[in-house]
Amino acid sequence: AAKGNGRNQYCYFTPIMQQDAHGRRQILRDLIVARDQQQFVLHYQPVVELATGRVHKAEALIRWTHPTMGMISPAAFIPVAEDSGIIVGMGDWVFRQATRQSALWRTAHHHDFQISVNVSPVQFMAEGLDHDEWLTHLQQLNLPGHSVVVEITERLLMDANVDVRNKLLAFRDAGIQVALDDFGTGYSSLSYLKKFDIDYIKIDQSFVSNLGPDTDDMALCEAIIVMAHRLGLKVIAEGVETEAQRDLLLRAGCDYGQGYLFSPPLAAEEFTAFLASSE
Ligand code: C2E
């Protein structure tokens, strides 16, 4: 059930597995083995500038090929990794691996290439996320802070304590950018946009998938884009699958798009070829 990098890539057992306690225990047991045996890899999905088609950056997305069940969706195993605390080490690995890869692409292709990494709220709040170590790692790679985007969700900002604020501020001081992922699906409180220094809003794919002229989703996308621009933020639309969606978003002034229309998430070698062919 696990072939290719595109849609429908995950094994179909997972929606059932993640629901019951037994399934979660099995995932946890296998996750610990997976960590120790380094079964995780990162795939990279291009983020494209809508007006020009230029590849602006990539989002790193973790992939786990289970020895017997094939590819398992992060939507199934990230929650288990969060509950068990495994997410801290996993997220640390994602950050180091993604930035190492990005440094290679910056040297070989785009000198202003950016890499986005998803940071779970559990990971962000844990003592395990040592931002000093992250900054040291970037220095060792010779990467400027602004070459990295941290994708967080409203869930993190909702119960942001002093520790979270300080980490966000430390990232900002180092130039690291912040994207608000899945925007519109959480407890979207506009006060977050005022209180926190954010660079990108990512419009959730649920608003993009049914986009059409004169639809409610179109109205919502337009409103988000206008608001974001007035606040000085850039907008990325997630889950762009058709040219019609791309055109509507472009007309609404959306800055960037990400989705199967441009490319599914790719293995590193495939992404290198994609970058080379899009130059
Ligand atoms: P996300 O950060 O919102 O990532 C976007 C998801 O949309 C990815 O799913 C991507 O494969 C999928 N996608 C991209 N283009 C399209 C499209 O055109 N149509 C549709 N229907 N889907 C598209 P993926 O890779 O399965 O990841 C799911 C979620 O798991 C991510 O959502 C993120 O919340 C989490 N995740 C993935 N990798 C990591 C990671 O390294 N760390 C953490 N903490 N979370 C991760």
Ligand code: MG
């Ligand atoms: Mg994301």
Ligand code: MG
């Ligand atoms: Mg998202």
Ligand code: MG
């Ligand atoms: Mg700002």
